[in-house]
Amino acid sequence: MHINENPLKDVKLFVLDMDGSVYLGDRPIEGAFDFIRRVEADPLRDYIFFTNNASRVPSVYVEKLGKMGLNVGEEKIVTAGDVTAHYLKEHYHGKRVYLNGTALLKENWKSRGIELVEDDPDVAVQSFDTSLTYDKLDRICRYVRKGVPFLATHMDINCPTEGGFMPDCGAMCALITSSTGVEPKYLGKPCRETVDMLEAVTGIEARDMAFVGDRIYTDVATGVKHGAKGFLVLTGESTMQTVEQSEVRPTAVFESLGEMAEFL
Ligand SMILES: [Mg+2]
Incomplete structure (x- = not known):
């Protein structure tokens, strides 16, 4: 992180990718749950998990996170399947x-x-x-x-x-x-409809959201292309080389959600 102002300052909703950001396989990434607990403790902020993996449904992720020691309700998890269902209804x-x-x-x-x-x-x-x-x-x-x-x-x-x-x-x-x-x-990340759907279900505007994940062209792009912030974490697929080669410019790059927690 090489910036002067705290990039997390105005964020009301963190939209968190899971695989490569919160966990790898069945193992939580160090510091990720600490980040989530700090957001939970902050009355001005909230978070939601978002995954493009539409082969599964929210209850599957509730169980997976629960086994790792993080207890969340189904309303905390949104998939690309949910965005598509929302789009079909509209x-x-x-x-x-x-x-x-x-x-x-x-x-x-x-x-x-x-x-x-x-x-x-x-x-x-x-x-x-x-x-x-x-x-x-x-x-x-x-x-x-x-x-x-x-x-x-x-x-x-x-x-x-x-x-x-x-x-x-x-x-x-x-x-x-x-x-x-x-x-x-x-539909799903990085498409506009994902941001629209999250605005509709959370009542929070895009400019107050930050999309956080390990993939620059899906997670980060969803935010920076549609009026939200896009934070890259280097715990999954991307490296600083990925950042240099990408046309998508993250709002900020962090080693991990654990490092982001220090800015809360
Ligand atoms: Mg990921």
Whole structure:
């Protein structure tokens, strides 16, 4: 950190990435929970977790964080799947939705009153579907080719795991685009709709939010491109070299959330 003014000064809501920022695999990153507890103790500030991983739902993260010793409610966790559900309610209210997603995501959307159909949809959505089959790909391609609006929960090409990368939603969309010539409308980080949705659910304006994470082109970009702040932490995928090579300029760079805690 090489700046004079405290960059955390006016932040009312910290939107925290999880993997690579709060934990790595099943292990909390040193100082991360300390940061969260300091924010919790500050009556003028709040935080929320945000992940692009729409293959899971908030209850899964509540359990994961709980096992690491951090007890939070489901309302503290938002995923790209939630942003997409919010977008569908705003723009395709009452419409028939075809979704390539996990059983968890399907169940979650049904419980919000979204009508999921297999045939004759009004809108087609690709997510990080770890149960994807050829039949599902064939179906979504047929709908998209016919002109059905095509949405995607997030644009990540690969999902990092302890054993290496897994093909993520963006890679699945690349196949659909290759077959149909149609690009999806992406949601999740770094898209504007993520900021809009968080403003709607928290009542906090973008200029009072800081997006915090280890990926400059998703976490940091969401903030700096849409009127919020973007803080990079160097506990995951990025290094100072990443910062030098990126056109996205973080508001500030910290070694970790633990270092950020010193500025609260
Ligand atoms: Mg991350």
